[in-house]
Amino acid sequence: MSSYFNQIQQQRSTFLTALKPGDFLELPVLEFADTPDNQSTQQQTVAKILRYGAPVGAAIEHHPRLDRCMTRLQHLMAEAEERGETLAGGTVVLADTLSGSSGRFDRAWYAPPGGIWLAMAWPDTLLPEFTQLLPFAAGLACCRTIRQYRLDCCLKWVNDLLVNGKKIGGILCRTVLSRAGEQYHLIGIGLNVNNQNFPDSLQAAATSMAGELKGSLELTEVIGRLLAELSRAMGLLCYDEELSLRRQQGCEQGRVSLLFTDWQNHCDTVGRLVEYGFDVQEKPLYRARATGFAPCGGLVMELADGSEITETGGEIRYVNSC
Amino acid sequence: MSSQQEIHFDKIISRYRSDPYDYVDMCAIHTGKVRFLVEENSEVDGVSGEWKHLPGTPLYEINRERNPKIVTSQTNGTVSTIHHELDDNFVEAGEKLLTIRHPLKKKEIIESILQDVLYIFEAPERARYFFAMDIQSRIDQKGVRSVFIKPGDEIITMSLMKRDTPVYYTGEPGIIHSVYFKPGDSVDMGVPLIGVCAEDKLPVVQKVITRVKAEWE
Known part of the structure; x- marks a missing residue:
């Protein structure tokens, strides 16, 4: 197990080290660094972002089989508190297979060997405006990881991961209180990597990286890339918060965050005809055309009567493939 | 002093009659x-x-x-x-x-009076809310006014940008009497989500409703 752990840590370090200013420069340059022409300033900014994100995966626990990774994280929180400590932020629990996994609204989630099944704990240290971007950060990290394998992955608002219209992964974000009353945000990620067989009910809607690439992948490498991308995304979110505080301007005042800008570059929702619902599978509420995003992450849509509506919760599904 | 004695119906109703x-x-x-x-x-x-x-x-x-x-x-x-x-x-x-x-409509007057009697549990932030799975299934089986909750119970899930946060009840133990939101509704911070009634106060609550319904047209 320790050699598996070492492999993952090595891969994570390799991909973190490989991140460079170019990986950030698609973001608005003036927002990115105060003096964009100064290369060393850009490098310092990247270094700062990566320092903010460094806790991600600094502690990893791996299990061949678990009920749920989030449940294990909650046990780790309790164990740390019994020792008079707190669980280190960025702690990751990984499992080869899950026996009791589920999605939102207790939807079935199939987690056989071959996929990546992990959960990460992040203490409640961010301002609410940035906490609400955590699901976007997780989606962005997964999407960028999948794209590193030249797969055309797109995000559907908020963080559904689609390749060729099929779901290739899932993200579950929950905020929990530890027994001692500390609040943590738990980010659960499931990626279909080498697991290519799905139950009949999911065959038409699900895909995997190996299925799309017609060949299996080195799982530790994908995990390493994913943890490096999660570090980048969490670092970007924290840096965003720093900039927002420094400039005394939040999303309510129209400031668009770096992370959210980056997320938008990976999202293909705008322009689509969508069906919206709080639980869209069970109870779709209405159809609308997605027209854009509000600065704080809400989805702006136009209803059939031409009126505009902005949603900050719930979910959508695409009505057409346009 | 009993709960029933704490409610001065005539005084309350005349207040709403003179300024509804x-x-x-x-x-x-x-x-x-x-x-x-x-x-x-x-x-x-x-x-x-x-x-x-x-x-x-x-x-x-x-x-x-x-x-x-x-x-x-x-x-x-x-x-x-x-x-x-x-x-x-x-x-x-x-x-x-x-x-x-x-x-105020009759229903709003009833709710307004009830808010003096019920323990009102408010939305902690502007988000979408739905009942926790266990509470929802108890509501589905027995109806809302048969569901007993106590402090520390996970009663509601708050959802914002697909991040779900369990909300734990912090008020006095009792029956969920009034539900002020529909599951999945967007609710502003501080707006009541549920009204909880101590079991011994239920007859008083019923009396308020009956009295206002009878006297208010």
Whole structure:
């Protein structure tokens, strides 16, 4: 197990080290660094972002089989508190297979060997405006990881991961209180990597990286890339918060965050005809055309009567493939 | 003193009979220069539309650092007072700008009276809310007024941008008597989610409802 752990840590370090200013420069340059022409300033900014994100995966626990990774994280929180400590932020629990996994609204989630099944704990240290971007950060990290394998992955608002219209992964974000009353945000990620067989009910809607690439992948490498991308995304979110505080301007005042800008570059929702619902599978509420995003992450849509509506919760599904 | 003795029905009902309105104060949402868009005695509408997406009547514009924002009415009624001296002036966040007199319906009067009796559990932030799985299944099986909750119970899930946060009950133990939201509704911070009734107060609550229904037309 320790050699598996070492492999993952090595891969994570390799991909973190490989991140460079170019990986950030698609973001608005003036927002990115105060003096964009100064290369060393850009490098310092990247270094700062990566320092903010460094806790991600600094502690990893791996299990061949678990009920749920989030449940294990909650046990780790309790164990740390019994020792008079707190669980280190960025702690990751990984499992080869899950026996009791589920999605939102207790939807079935199939987690056989071959996929990546992990959960990460992040203490409640961010301002609410940035906490609400955590699901976007997780989606962005997964999407960028999948794209590193030249797969055309797109995000559907908020963080559904689609390749060729099929779901290739899932993200579950929950905020929990530890027994001692500390609040943590738990980010659960499931990626279909080498697991290519799905139950009949999911065959038409699900895909995997190996299925799309017609060949299996080195799982530790994908995990390493994913943890490096999660570090980048969490670092970007924290840096965003720093900039927002420094400039005394939040999303309510129209400031668009770096992370959210980056997320938008990976999202293909705008322009689509969508069906919206709080639980869209069970109870779709209405159809609308997605027209854009509000600065704080809400989805702006136009209803059939031409009126505009902005949603900050719930979910959508695409009505057409346009 | 028993719970029943604590409720002075005649006094409460005569108060609502003499003035069947709610007075909604509209305060500055943040600092800025304010400009009123309504007059005193103007009729205003609240939010409407099937999805409550159509904004109400514009009440005032507030401008901070060349970022003007129109604030609209959340409720219907008549503008009863306006602080004209603030028009075209800089105001602080939370400063009272105008008051809307909202005519109460019978159902609103009942709820208003009940809020003196029930323990009101409010939305901790602006988000979408739904009952925790266990509570929802108990509601589905037995009906809402048969569900007993106590402090520490996970009763509701708050959902914002697909991040779910369990909400734990912190009030007095009792039966969920009133539910002020539909699962999946977007609810503003501080708005009541549920009203909880101690079991010994249930007869009083029923008496309030019966009395108002009988006397109010």
